[in-house]
Amino acid sequence: MRTIQYVRAGCLISTLAACIMMAGSARADVSTERPGSLLIFPKVVQAGGRETIIQITNTGNSVDNLHCFYIAGQDGPSGHPLCQITDFFISLTKQQPTHWDVSTGRSVNPTDSIEGFDPGVIPPVAPGFTGALVCAEVDADTSPVAMNKIKGEATLEGPNGDISKYNGVAIQGSSPDNNNILSLNPNGVEYDACKTAAIFNFIPDGAPDPIIEALGDGGICSSGTRSGLGCNNTGDCPGAGATCLTGQSQVLNTITALPCNLDFQTQVPTNFNLGYLVIDGDEVTHTTSSGPLSCWASINLSDISQAVSTAVGGPLAGPVASMRITGISGGPVLLVGESFHVDSERDIGAAAVNLHMTGLCQAPGTQAPDLTQTCTTTADCPATWTCISSQSSTIKLPALNP
Amino acid sequence: MKFDMFRVHFGDVGEWNERRWAMQKTRRVASAVVGCGLALSVLGGVAAAQQPQLPASDKPAAILVWPKIVVDTSDILETSVGSTDTLIQLSSAVPTRGSKAGDLPFLKQAHCFYVDATGHCSNNPSAGCQSSDDCIDEGSGITGSCDPGWTEVDFDIRITPEQPLAWLASEGLQNGDFPIQVPGTCSNNPRIACTSDDRCGGFKCILQPSNAGSGIPPTPEDPFVGSLTCIQFDPSSNPPAPDTSPTANGLIGNAAIEVVLDETGGVDVQKYNAVGIEKLCTFPAGATNCTVGAPISDTLILGGPAGPAQYQGCPARLILNHLFDGAEDAFEGSGPVTTDLTLVPCGNDFLRQTPGKVTAQFLVFNEFEQRFSTSANVDCFFESQISNIDTPNNERSIFHFNVAGTLAGQTIIRGIGSAPSGQGLLGVARVFMDGINGAAYNLNEKGALSTPDVITIP
Numbered sequence: 020m021r022t023i024q025y026v027r028a029g030c031l032i033s034t035l036a037a038c039i040m041m042a043g044s045a046r047a048d049v050s051t052e053r054p055g056s057l058l059i060f061p062k063v064v065q066a067g068g069r070e071t072i073i074q075i076t077n078t079g080n081s082v083d084n085l086h087c088f089y090i091a092g093q094d095g096p097s098g099h100p101l102c103q104i105t106d107f108f109i110s111l112t113k114q115q116p117t118h119w120d121v122s123t124g125r126s127v128n129p130t131d132s133i134e135g136f137d138p139g140v141i142p143p144v145a146p147g148f149t150g151a152l153v154c155a156e157v158d159a160d161t162s163p164v165a166m167n168k169i170k171g172e173a174t175l176e177g178p179n180g181d182i183s184k185y186n187g188v189a190i191q192g193s194s195p196d197n198n199n200i201l202s203l204n205p206n207g208v209e210y211d212a213c214k215t216a217a218i219f220n221f222i223p224d225g226a227p228d229p230i231i232e233a234l235g236d237g238g239i240c241s242s243g244t245r246s247g248l249g250c251n252n253t254g255d256c257p258g259a260g261a262t263c264l265t266g267q268s269q270v271l272n273t274i275t276a277l278p279c280n281l282d283f284q285t286q287v288p289t290n291f292n293l294g295y296l297v298i299d300g301d302e303v304t305h306t307t308s309s310g311p312l313s314c315w316a317s318i319n320l321s322d323i324s325q326a327v328s329t330a331v332g333g334p335l336a337g338p339v340a341s342m343r344i345t346g347i348s349g350g351p352v353l354l355v356g357e358s359f360h361v362d363s364e365r366d367i368g369a370a371a372v373n374l375h376m377t378g379l380c381q382a383p384g385t386q387a388p389d390l391t392q393t394c395t396t397t398a399d400c401p402a403t404w405t406c407i408s409s410q411s412s413t414i415k416l417p418a419l420n421p
Numbered sequence: 422m423k424f425d426m427f428r429v430h431f432g433d434v435g436e437w438n439e440r441r442w443a444m445q446k447t448r449r450v451a452s453a454v455v456g457c458g459l460a461l462s463v464l465g466g467v468a469a470a471q472q473p474q475l476p477a478s479d480k481p482a483a484i485l486v487w488p489k490i491v492v493d494t495s496d497i498l499e500t501s502v503g504s505t506d507t508l509i510q511l512s513s514a515v516p517t518r519g520s521k522a523g524d525l526p527f528l529k530q531a532h533c534f535y536v537d538a539t540g541h542c543s544n545n546p547s548a549g550c551q552s553s554d555d556c557i558d559e560g561s562g563i564t565g566s567c568d569p570g571w572t573e574v575d576f577d578i579r580i581t582p583e584q585p586l587a588w589l590a591s592e593g594l595q596n597g598d599f600p601i602q603v604p605g606t607c608s609n610n611p612r613i614a615c616t617s618d619d620r621c622g623g624f625k626c627i628l629q630p631s632n633a634g635s636g637i638p639p640t641p642e643d644p645f646v647g648s649l650t651c652i653q654f655d656p657s658s659n660p661p662a663p664d665t666s667p668t669a670n671g672l673i674g675n676a677a678i679e680v681v682l683d684e685t686g687g688v689d690v691q692k693y694n695a696v697g698i699e700k701l702c703t704f705p706a707g708a709t710n711c712t713v714g715a716p717i718s719d720t721l722i723l724g725g726p727a728g729p730a731q732y733q734g735c736p737a738r739l740i741l742n743h744l745f746d747g748a749e750d751a752f753e754g755s756g757p758v759t760t761d762l763t764l765v766p767c768g769n770d771f772l773r774q775t776p777g778k779v780t781a782q783f784l785v786f787n788e789f790e791q792r793f794s795t796s797a798n799v800d801c802f803f804e805s806q807i808s809n810i811d812t813p814n815n816e817r818s819i820f821h822f823n824v825a826g827t828l829a830g831q832t833i834i835r836g837i838g839s840a841p842s843g844q845g846l847l848g849v850a851r852v853f854m855d856g857i858n859g860a861a862y863n864l865n866e867k868g869a870l871s872t873p874d875v876i877t878i879p
Contacts, residue, residue, distance in 0.1 A: 051479045052865045054740075074742050076831045078867065114786045116742060118829035135788025135827035170865050172742050174852065176750070181689065184852060184860035220510045220585055220675060228679070228688075229589055234494060234504040235681035235688055249686065298583050300600035302517070337600055339587035341512050358690070360679065366687030368679065370860065373694060375479050375673045377514060393516045393583070395481065396702075398667045398709035400516075 048191050049211050049409070051373040054078045055189025056165040057201070057210060057414070058085075060152040060173045062185070062275040062317070062355045062371070065122045065144050066093065068178030073152060074118045075138075075187075077111035079168035084110045085154045086161060086416060088283050089121075089142075092150035092315030102288035102314035106417070108161070109138035109154075111169075121148065150315050151277045155201065155416060156192070163201055163416065165192025165210070175357075175371060183371035188353050199416040203279060205409045212409035213279035213351035214376035215388055219342045221358060222270040223299070224320040225331030228360045229338060231268040236362040238265035249364040266330070267363035272320040272356065274342075274374075276312070279412035280350040288314035291349025296390045297325045300337035306390065308347060345379060345390055351410040378408030474699070475736050475866045476847065481514035482697025483653045483664060484721075484732060484876070485674045488849045489693075489763040489804070489861075490535070492591045493644040496683060499554040501644075502857050503682040503689075507590040509649065515671035517582040521629035524582045528630035529671050530654040530661050531578040532878070534771050535640055538647040538802030540567040549644040551804075571776045571801040573769075574641050575879065579656060580672075581630035593639040599632035647802060648765045649676075652721070652878065653700075663717045663731075663878075667709035669700035682857060691861035696847050698723060698767075699733045723767060723845065725873025735767035735845025737868035739834040744852065745787070746808035746815060747822040756855035760820075762810070764803040764834070767845030768874035776801030777874075779836040779844050783810065785819050788827035793819035799836070799846060807832070833867075843874030 049055075063071045077083040091103040111117060117138045119125040124143035125133060144150075152173075158164045171187035192210040195201060202209040222228065231237045236249030243258015250256050250263040278289040293309040293316075305325035309318065320326040326342060327333025346352040357371040379388030380400035393399070394406035476482070493505040515527045539549040542556035544565030550556050556565035580586060581601060588594040596602070603614040605628040607621035615626035634656075640647070653672050655664040664671075674695035681688055702711040714731030715722060724734015744750075744758040766777025778800050785793040795811035797803065808818035816823045820830070836846040853859040 048474060050477060052477055052863055053475065054865065054867070072744075074744075074829050076740070076742050076829075078740060078831070078865075112790050114792075114831060115790050116786060116788055116829040116831040118744070118788075133828070135829070136790065170740065170742065172862060174860065176854065179687075180854055180858045182852065182854050182858050182860045183690075183692075184862045186863060186865070218512070218514065218673065220512055220587075220673070222508075222587075230506045230508060230679040231681065231688055233589070233591075234506060234679075236686060298585065300585055302581060302584055302601070339510055339585045341583065341585040358677075358692070360688050360690050362681075362686075362688050364686065366685065368688035368690035368858075370677060370690040370692035372675060372692045373479055373863070375481070375514070375694070377481065380516075391517075391519075393514060395514075395670060396667075396704055396709045397707045398704075 049214055049376065050189055051186040053189060053191070054168050054170045056156040056167050056169070056192035057190040058154045058169045058171050059188045059190070059277065059353055060171065061188070061277040061353050062175070062357070063089070063121055063148070063150055063152050063173060064175055065146065065148040070176045071121045072118055072174040072176065073121060073171065074116060075111070075154065075169060075171040076116040077114060077168050078170060079166055080113045082110060082112055083166060083168050084108065084157050084159060085169065086157045087152060087154040089144055089152055090150045090277070090315055091145070091148055092317070093147055100288065100313050100315060102286070104283055104286050105142055106283065107139060107141055109141065111138055112136060149317060153281065153414070155414070162197055163195040163199065165195050167191050175369070181367060181369050183357060183369040185355050185371040185373050188373070199284070199418045201414040201416065203412045203414065205411065212411055213353060214409050215351060215379045215407050216343055216345040216377050216390070216393065217354045217374035218377055219274060219344065219354070219356045219374050221272045221320070221340060221342065221356065222338065223328035223333065223335035223340050224272050224326050225269055225333065226328035227266050227330060228268045228270050231360060231362050232265060236364050237268045238263040239267050239363050249362060269361045271359045271361065273317055274320065274344065275317045275355045275357070276352045277315050278346065278349050278352050281414045284415040284417050289349050291352065292347045293352065294345050294347040294390050295323055295325065296343040297335065297340055299335050299340045304391070305334060343390060343393065345388070347387060350412045378406045380404040381407050474733065475869055476696050476698045476733055478694035478696050478863045480697055481670050481673050483670050483672065483700035484698040485511070485651045485672050485695040486698070486765065486847050487649040487674065487676045487695045488765045488847055489678065490590050490640065490645065490647055490649050490676065491678050492640045494591050495643070497549065497555070497644050498551050500551050501680070502684065503680045505678065505680045508587060508677045508679065509590055509674070510585065510587045510676070511578065511580065511651065511672065511674045512585040513580045513582055513671050514673050515582045515668045521627060524630045525628060526657065527582045527668060528656055529580050529664065530656040531580060531651040531672060532654045532661070533576055533578060533649060533651040535574045535649055536647045536769070536802065537570065537572045537574065537641050537645060539642060539645050540569050543568055549642055551646060569800070572641065573771050573774065574638060575771065576636055576638055578635045578637060579632050581632070588637050590640050590645070591643055593637040594635070596636060599635055601631040602633055604631045604633045605629055646804065650769070663721060665700065665712045665717055667711060669702065669711040673697065678861065684857060689858050691851050691859045693849050693861040693863055696863065701730060701732060719772060719878050721876040721878065723843070723874040723876065724870050730873060734869040735843070735847065735874045736866035737835065737870045738866070739846060739848055740865035740867055741832040741834060741850055742865070743807065743830055743832060743850065744828055745822040745825045745830050746806065746818065746820055748828045750854055759853045759856060760807045761851045761853065762805060762807050762848060764799045764846050764848040766799055766801070766842060767847055768842030768876055770842055770877040772877045772879045777842040778840040779838045779846055781846060782835045782837060784833040785825070786831045787825040788829055795819060841875065843872060845870050845874040
């Protein structure tokens with residue numbers, strides 16, 4: 020008997036050790052291309068002639084329940100962000116995709132014109148809504164679970180029929196505690212942590228768009244029968260002495276930030292600041308930071324003086340620049356970038372893009388990572404520094420069960 | 422002694438020595454089990470440290486793939502809705518060390534390949550095409566066939582730490598267009614360019630990382646439809662070879678396909694991130710070792726068995742979330758939705774000019790969880806409106822709203838095949854409202870292939 024007990028004990032110990040080792044090194048991740056347990060759409064808009072379609076898919080072979088939260092980031096009567104939270108539940112069957120327009124939401128009505136299994140009652144957002152959507156996998160008792168099965172996209176439509184699209188950010192979970200405080204940690208034990216910094220490659224704000232200048236209405240006729248109208252070259256401007264004044268197109272950029280620290284229990288907004296480091300093609304760097312921000316922010320790069328092109332009086336030369344963004348207070352943030360390409364006749368083409376994510380080095384004894392030092396691993400950092408690839412945060416879900 | 426799987430029987434006292442031996446043996450067995458288990462745990466930990474994640478478009482990597490590059494500046498192709506060009510951005514995510522001398526070892530080289538998948542008309546071989554609709558001779562009325570093509574053009578870009586670069590696919594970047602052309606400057610006069618002290622009249626030539634030696638050609642033809650692959654090389658090796666230094670994963674990129682619309686004169690922009698495939702690395706004691714896998718040669722091994730694998734494996738499945746073609750978009754009454762899918766094989770033989778070939782299987786789910794399937798060949802480059810994947814008659818397609826019956830769908834794409842370059846696929850999708858205004862987005866990934874994909878380079 021003891022023989023068997025020893026053998027069984029040995030097997031158990033070795034199995035447990037293997038499990039601990041594998042769990043400890045489990046590669047949970049924050050990704051825009053893999054399913055996760057938390058799905059975050061940092062930019063949701065129903066304002067200014069724009070609408071958003073949300074698509075979410077259960078990539079697993081069992082039912083997946085989600086507890087979702089709209090965060091209203093638009094300014095209220097006080098001039099400060101509302102930071103209002105609206106939550107709802109949806110349930111997706113195996114491999115089920117679903118969708119809804121944020122302006123209309125979705126009801127549970129098999130006879131309505133929206134075909135497909137209705138995932139649940141989804142409220143519409145109020146007109147003028149600009150904010151974010153966060154969804155978390157939960158079980159039937161609304162306790163968090165980590166099945167890592169959800170993925171999604173947001174399509175921003177309008178105005179005038181233009182669209183842009185980005186992938187929701189999925190955060191993978193491992194083994195959440197049976198409480199409603201979701202711990203996003205670099206060790207990934209509950210959920211993986213948000214990355215320390217993001218990289219946005221962009222055409223300097225206000226610079227002409229090279230393709231519009233080459234192929235489209237990059238200029239305005241100086242005189243003649245088409246005076247003041249769009250042109251590509253002087254041949255488009257009939258009339259004696261009329262010329263095409265080129266360089267009238269512009270690229271404008273925005274970044275949208277949502278802090279990873281979210282409190283849906285008390286609905287206290289997270290106050291945060293962003294740090295920016297801009298690098299142009301000549302490797303000249305410029306640094307600055309945002310003012311205080313609260314709960315959600317959409318920032319025009321034209322408001323960041325260091326991100327502005329020399330074409331409109333800023334410091335950035337060259338056709339392209341790179342911006343590094345990090346949360347310098349309030350914890351890490353998730354970001355989406357969007358560029359607006361405007362021709363001389365003010366027609367706009369928009370394109371949203373997920374930002375690249377990176378870590379930052381931190382010197383010993385300092386309070387925060389250094390925005391000037393990116394890293395993937397500690398080997399990228401100066402001697403004695405450490406690579407902070409991600410930072411801890413918490414998402415507090417409301418406790419629905421007493 | 423009679424041994425039973427669960428019970429060991431011992432006889433009387435006369436068998437004491439056997440029992441003792443049996444106990445010792447049992448202890449040895451148990452110790453061996455524990456030892457093996459712990460060894461497995463350690464190996465598991467090491468394996469986990471090496472465990473590759475899937476390619477990603479949001480992290481720096483060693484190989485970047487832009488699945489779709491389009492140039493049609495004269496709006497020749499029938500499928501174009503206007504003059505089109507692509508702005509390609511490539512950046513180094515390798516951190517600067519704060520000084521020119523310190524940065525010199527971290528100069529990287531992107532060895533790039535345009536894959537030209539533009540077809541050519543049988544009745545006019547110099548005319549690029551995407552379908553036979555592009556091959557109608559207006560004089561005679563004769564329609565030729567659009568014969569598929571596959572050629573590659575390679576070039577090199579030297580990129581300094583943290584440097585962003587961009588170029589129009591139709592123009593490239595020539596000598597003189599790069600931001601940092603000068604490999605060094607004289608210590609006594611920074612306006613004097615130099616490569617050695619001789620140029621500086623007795624003073625030092627301070628070398629710096631620069632773009633010298635780079636040249637980006639325009640796409641080989643216009644119209645051009647194809648893809649771009651860039652592999653991170655170490656320019657300090659002679660000859661330059663794929664980078665296996667600790668900073669082997671240093672490239673990020675994206676592409677913006679811009680269309681000047683015929684109908685409105687406005688502009689449409691479709692932007693996506695390049696898909697990145699990381700060099701496999703281990704991290705012993707805080708260091709980074711990217712020499713994992715078989716010794717680097719002209720054959721780059723992506724995924725597969727742990728020993729030879731040098732780079733991440735390609736995804737086992739791609740997931741395309743889409744709206745079914747023909748669905749009416751309620752917002753602004755903007756008309757039917759269409760989605761365009763581009764797939765490229767993960768592996769390619771650029772040495773023998775043999776493109777990758779994969780059969781893509783599609784499994785489609787609608788919002789009722791109903792399931793449909795089809796397949797298509799990906800021969801070097803695949804591009805199709807999704808409702809043309811399985812039929813030329815869009816309205817009868819499993820990807821069409823008329824058949825699927827719901828607005829949203831999920832399509833799981835799996836590559837199969839036995840081509841030497843592997844069966845992995847990468848891709849990008851574009852959604853159009855009313856066939857004109859579009860947006861590009863990256864596909865999701867699930868699982869890793871157990872078989873390797875191979876990129877063979879000249």
